[in-house]
Amino acid sequence: MMKIYNTFTKTKEEFRPINPPNVTMYMCGPTVYNYFHIGNARSFVMADIVRRYLEFKGFNVKFTMNITDVDDNIIKKSNEEKKSTTDVAGFYTEAFFEDVRRLKIKTASVYPKATLHITEMIEVIRELEKKGFAYNVNGNVFYDVSKFSNYGKLSGKNTEDLESGARVDVNEEKKNPLDFALWKKAKEGEPSWDSPWGKGRPGWHIECSAMSTKHLGKSIDIHAGGNDLIFPHHENEIAQSEACFEQKFVKYWLHFGFLNMQNEKMSKSLGNFFTAREVLDKYPAEAIRLFFAQTNYGGPLNFSDELLNSAQKGYEKILNLADKIERGIKLDAKSGVIPEFDVKKYYSDFEKVMDDDFNSPQAVAVIFDFIRAANKIIAGNNNIDSIFYHGLKKFLKDTAENVLGIIHLDDLTNALNSDTDNNQIELLIKKRDIAKKEKNFALADQIRAELTNLGIILQDSKTGTTFKKINLK
RNA sequence: GGCGCUGUACCCAAGUGGCUUAAGGGGAAGGUCUGCAAAACCUUUAUUCGUCGGUUCGAAUCCGACCGGCGCCUCCA
Structure with a gap:
């Protein structure tokens, strides 16, 4: 039985997808106005591990990650760099794909872009307006939070507390400070689209409701993202989608903890970040992924070179065994000794811990237990039959490579076989x-x-x- | 102010009532192997889980108080 921690209920629940063996999963992707940082990478990698484990379990996962290619930050950047918003978004979208590839994150089933779904968003807003959840003030359309009775349920906030909070923006056009923009009236020089409310562009939250529905359906299994998206982003998505489609939006909400720098959240606004590509220039993707996988996805994690180095040493330990396995296979000793080795046990241990809310730290521990045991056998036997090495390789391939992505055996094989020197x-x-x-x-x-x-x-x-x-x- | 997370060895970190007098990685120390290394293997490195109380036959795990760190409530993975 697989369990998954659901932010909505704050409990671990049995994972039962709506339509097995299909699973629909939506992950909030990047806003493409900059390179993403290593803290963003943590969420992307952990979502990747979740997705890969579901596939390991035999689910057919449709994994969607949106690309926000129109928003305030992109406009700001385009003004700073004197480029069009399309150029800025295009450039950082390419950079995003490159970094994702370098991190060895599996390609999503779809990467929907906001600018290609304006029609769908307008449809959702119109429906909300028709149902009385939205109001138009001079071409700005807002969501009326007071109309949605469950508002605040995901983030554990109630509207009274939020209203009394001094930090909510005062906007004369809003009926209520908590109301949020569905459609923003065009300003001079900004990208805009025609709509029933005049020229404008979508608010931030509406794209996820519209694109999630279009690509995955009105109700989806898993919606994931960083902790900082719980409020207001995901709260607002729920309000939009459930008011519009009148059915449960998401069955399991999954949220990732922050990557910290000296106990402080790494963030673009604080400026205390390293881009993913900077870190990838210093460490192999496998070491970075191992570093992430060694901690539970939900809690905080500090970032430092010391910690990355320690993860890299761990990665080298896996490489050393992989290297021996490749050599064992290459020698292809037939009719050698076949040592007793219970690979099945490691599979079942791996599955047992990953079933418990994707406990990757324990899964990593299983891998290292396996490595120690395998090394011991290799050190203690001469003339081992190659069938033994094939068994070891399969295990590492199925778990460490295909689920965690902390080793890539083919890279190693190629380096061993094809290098001319x-x-x-x-x-x-x-x-x-x-x-x-x-x-x-x-x-x-x-x-x-x-x-x-x-x-x-x-x-x-x-x-x-x-x-x-x-x-x- | 409201809501939430968190405090486990030298560092990172799992474990959330008996299977654990606490996994795994890094580091450190000794040993086997070796001309010397490296890798590997063996052994050692928390009677203890922020502090103080309580519940229980039994607690790192539950309850209470206190101390410390962080996050969200505004764009943010």
Whole structure:
């Protein structure tokens, strides 16, 4: 039985999708006015792990991530850079896809763009207006929060408290300070579209209601995003969708904790962030993903080089085993010994912990338990049959690679097999072996040092010398 | 002010009533192997879970108070 923590009910619930084996999942994506930062990356990666685990469980997941390509920040940026909003959005959309690819996040089923769904948004707003949930003031259309009785249920707020909060914007046109914009009247020089209320552009929240419905249906299984979207964004989405379509919008709400810098939320407005691409230039994606996966998705997580380095060491530990597995397979020893090894147990442990609200830290622990056990067997046996290595590889592929994305075995295979300089390395190793036999250790060490400088680490063992490459990306 | 999260070893972190006198990663120390390394393997590194009380046969886990850190209530993953 799979359990999932639902922000709406604040409890872990059994996961039962509306239409099994299909699962509909919507994740709030980027507003494309800048490169996304490593804190955003945490949410994207953890959503990716959730999606991949659902697929591991045999669900057919339709995963949608929106791209907000019209909003205040994009307009601001386009003015600053003296470019069109289309150019700004286009540029950062491409950058987004590039970073997602580098983070080895699986491509979504659809990436709907706000500007391509204006018609759908207008339809939802018209319906809301017809039903009395929206009002038009001089071309600005607002949602009337007082008409929606469940307002505040997701975020645990009540309208009285919110109204008494001093920080809500005072806007003369709104009936109530909590009301939010569905449609914004066009200002000079801003991108705009024709609508029943005149030229304008959509408010922020309406795109998710419209696009989620269009691509996934009126009721969806999972809606995910960062903690900071609970209020007001997701609250407003519920108000819009449920008022418009008169059915439950989302069955399970999933929210991700923040990535902190020295215990402070990393955010664009505070300026205390690193872009995902900066971090990807320093660490392999697998190490970054391992760093994220080692903590529960819902809580806070501090970011620092020290912590990333420690994750990278962990990743290298996985690589070391993977490397041995590749070599074992390459040797292809038939009719060698087949050691006792209960791979099934690791599968069931992995599944058990991931079933419990995607407990990736424990899943990682299972992987490392597996690694220790496998290493022990490899160290203790000569002439192991290649069938054993194939079993190990399959497990790592199914769990560490396909679900967590903390290793990519094919990259390793390719590096091992297709690199043209491998022959030269082998030649140097032979030279060094001869030097060692002649007790010419000075020469042997010199050869090793040269290779080390090239990122090639030699490993002597009873069966001969092997090498591995570091900084494999 | 309202709502919510959080405090576990040197660092990160899981565990939320008995299976745990606390997983996993990093770090550190000793050992096996080795010409020396590296990797791997073995051993050690929290009788203790912010503090003080309480409930219970039994608590890191439940309750209360207190202390500390953070977030949301305004754009933000």
